[in-house]
Amino acid sequence: MTELENWPAPAKLNLMLRIVGRRPDGYHLLQTVFQFVDWADSLHFRWRDDDQVVLATPLPGVPPDRDLTVRAARALQRLTGVRRGVEIRLDKRLPMGGGLGGGSSDAATVLVALNALWGLGLSETALLEVGVELGADVPVFIKGVAAWAEGVGERLTPVEPPQPWYVILVPPCEVATAAVFGAEDLTRNSPPAKISDFLAGLCGNDFLPVVRRLYPQVDAALADLARHGQPRLTGTGACVYAAFPERDRAEAVAAALARRWRVQVARGLNRSPLLDKLAQLR
Numbered sequence: 001m002t003e004l005e006n007w008p009a010p011a012k013l014n015l016m017l018r019i020v021g022r023r024p025d026g027y028h029l030l031q032t033v034f035q036f037v038d039w040a041d042s043l044h045f046r047w048r049d050d051d052q053v054v055l056a057t058p059l060p061g062v063p064p065d066r067d068l069t070v071r072a073a074r075a076l077q078r079l080t081g082v083r084r085g086v087e088i089r090l091d092k093r094l095p096m097g098g099g100l101g102g103g104s105s106d107a108a109t110v111l112v113a114l115n116a117l118w119g120l121g122l123s124e125t126a127l128l129e130v131g132v133e134l135g136a137d138v139p140v141f142i143k144g145v146a147a148w149a150e151g152v153g154e155r156l157t158p159v160e161p162p163q164p165w166y167v168i169l170v171p172p173c174e175v176a177t178a179a180v181f182g183a184e185d186l187t188r189n190s191p192p193a194k195i196s197d198f199l200a201g202l203c204g205n206d207f208l209p210v211v212r213r214l215y216p217q218v219d220a221a222l223a224d225l226a227r228h229g230q231p232r233l234t235g236t237g238a239c240v241y242a243a244f245p246e247r248d249r250a251e252a253v254a255a256a257l258a259r260r261w262r263v264q265v266a267r268g269l270n271r272s273p274l275l276d277k278l279a280q281l282r
């Protein structure tokens with residue numbers, strides 16, 4: 001049954017990222033811009049006769065009970081009392097710990113898909129509340145539109161930046177997000193920017209100096225990409241990317257870098273393919 005199959009969980013890029021303060025609980029207050037790309041994990045569901053949530057495709061290094069897809073489905077069961085089970089299959093294509101938000105996107109896709117397929121009728125607001133408990137990047141994937149984000153990433157304002165072709169390099173390392181947020185030399189008091197500053201190209205990523213220092217492979221990837229375009233870091237990395245208006249140019253740059261790096265060409269999207277999949281049900 002195709003409505004249970006091929007639910008996309010796209011990657012995001014942080015087009016800018018500023019750290020403007022810290023909450024009393026230690027979490028950092030950010031300003032960031034999220035845009036999706038057409039590079040995605042894919043999720044498939046199968047109903048079970050009991051009420052268990054089972055992951056048929058466990059990820060290396062992630063106990064199934066900790067997997068964000070399983071946690072998302074169980075959160076829906078707890079919230080609504082629904083007594084249905086599901087087997088989840090995850091085609092993992094996005095690198096983990098890459099700053100592409102793959103785990104958060106998987107969680108959001110499970111929330112949106114099962115809310116619809118189980119007929120739970122939860123509002124978007126209710127889904128966003130469940131989502132932010134699973135991770136700060138989950139809400140934007142639920143909303144499914146490119147956004148200027150504040151707070152820890154949950155206060156979202158839609159934006160429509162250009163949708164270029166991106167060359168994304170995947171350095172062979174995972175960045176420990178918590179360690180980078182905890183670095184002593186991280187800038188934590190950037191002056192707040194405005195959306196117009198971002199649109200004028202004035203904002204970078206405050207994690208850049210710390211990640212360059214701690215992860216030489218990310219530093220090397222940025223240097224290689226700089227020979228072809230303007231390199232940027234997504235989230236806390238490890239992935240770095242550059243934007244090109246033309247697909248051909250992006251493909252040529254990717255080909256030049258492919259000897260040394262894992263490379264992906266992907267189109268920027270201001271609307272998540274998850275919204276299109278959901279619309280097909282209606």
Ligand SMILES: C[C@](O)(CO)[C@H](O)COP(=O)(O)OP(=O)(O)OC[C@H]1O[C@@H](n2ccc(N)nc2=O)[C@H](O)[C@@H]1O
Nearest residue numbers: 014026027028029135136137152153177178181235236
């Ligand atoms: C860097 C971004 O990807 C930008 O989109 C996100 O802010 C990361 O958010 P996230 O995926 O929810 O991060 P997690 O991997 O859950 O957080 C790991 C750790 O990073 C720190 N952390 C995370 C987000 C935040 N706004 N402030 C923090 O200080 C916390 O110590 C947290 O325990």
Ligand SMILES: Nc1ncnc2c1ncn2[C@@H]1O[C@H](COP(=O)(O)OP(=O)(O)OP(=O)(O)O)[C@@H](O)[C@H]1O
Nearest residue numbers: 067068096097098099100101102103104106137235
């Ligand atoms: N379904 C999942 N997919 C990927 N990672 C998961 C999943 N469930 C749990 N995790 C855990 O979450 C960690 C972060 O994964 P993710 O792919 O979201 O990283 P990321 O791209 O750096 O995300 P972000 O940009 O939100 O920091 C992984 O290292 C893994 O331990």
